[in-house]
Amino acid sequence: MNLPRIMVAPNGATKTKADHPALPITLDEITETARACRAAGAGALHLHLRDDAGGHLLDSGAYREALAHLRPRLGDMAVQVTTEASGRYAPGHQRYVALQSGADMVSVSTREMLRDEARLATRFYEEAEERGIAVQHILYTREDAEALAQVLPARLFRSPTLQLIFVMGRYIEGQVSTPAMLSPFRDWMRDEAITPDWAICAFGQGETACLRAALEAGGKVRVGFENSLVMEDGRPARDNAERVAAIAALQSSAGCPVSGQSARSERLASGS
Template identity: 35%
Template sequence: MTTGTLITVAPTGAESAKAEVPALPVTLDELLLTARECEALGAAVIHVHVRDDDARPTLDPGRLRETVTALRESTDLIVQLSTGGAVTDPEAARLAVLDAAPDMASCTMGTVNFGDGVFLNRWEFVVDLHTRMQERGIVPEYEIFDLGHLSTLRRLLDRYGLPAGGHVHVDFVMGVPGGMPGTTEALVACRQALRDLPEGTTFSATGIGRSTIAVLLASLSAGGHLRVGMEDTVTYAKGRPVESNMQLVARAVGFAQLAQRPPLDTTGARALLGL
């Protein structure tokens, strides 16, 4: 079991509308303020989606490069870009996210129903994403929406080798309608399946919506790490909207300290992830 906890903040996402969630950080200035405050609380990684001038999700290359540069200038956070975008984004635009040269990027291990949509991740696309990240020295976070995605990851690593940096880190995304449930039992099943992956593989867990706290506690007790943020939940408690990403990071930090696994700083996080 790891002695420290890697905390990732996912502040925006591509699903919630600013009009419905006014606290959502959608401008670059709002994102930078959120990043600095969350870093001060204990976050070490920021998982980034960007929005356009109308607060709609975008994979615009210029905005992505500007965002990566600004985050590096303003914080010491590990910058992880989403290659998922919105479920309607084409593969070419998702691959082009890597041109912004982040420290890390997400790499989803398979197709999954996503609410009323379908999050398409063909095998050929996954291979392309993985090998391009190897070539560019970008560390992937392998996103696992269902148990079978871990088998796909094993196949990927067996055929195409370890990721940049040599360390395998996965994120269990739990509670998405269409994916695995956000329960302790599901997390334990995923944790056991990690035995088939390279020795030293680490994991984070993300609980969507009302599964947030259950997944957070289960991950800590199983030796895992945490991802929290307004991409994943906009309700702090029943009938109580999230006021800021800092609320969610502070809660995660508090639980990590109670578990006697305090947050890793950015230096410790880079060492853990092979950066």
């Protein structure tokens, strides 16, 4: 299973409608947003759920119900579930949810997995592979990447189906991202002589510039309100679909097709 060129992350674990009124919270809102983003050019949804109080929720039963709701409504749009701890969940719970949610795509932070014993992380990666679950490994720094190389079985680490996402700007003061933040990860892939299926996400107003750099380097991207609420010129985005359409237009200008892209995405990107 390959990553799509563009994945949308429409809400994240902590933002609320106070941050942006178009941020989707309920499952119905997430569904509507995902459909609009699919039409704008996104090939997959990065799914976060919230509890009744709006807090971050990792629950295998809730994920199963959400996936049953989403799959018939999203057509060929893939759904990846998050296992983000967000300060609420321990690695054992995260592993359980990843394996029991019914998802065939999950994102997992190496840094969070290694809060527990390394052997437990290794066994989890093996079990996910045995079950046909595609794990996208979240890496914040080159040090995270080097740690992943130590705990991931070699046959998985060297596989061209290895899925990575490099996170740019998350732990920088003000969550400012720049294209230069991609260089340590590209250097690491070169030094390890690996050719994984890689993507990036980036925080703040620098999001678009970073995603452009990744696309030009042959990578893939995740875009959306989880990471940034603004367009490249700093104005607030109308909604997630406008962010997706802007990145789909970048992908199109590079001469590469985007799943779900249409004339509508170009109109959204231009604001018409």
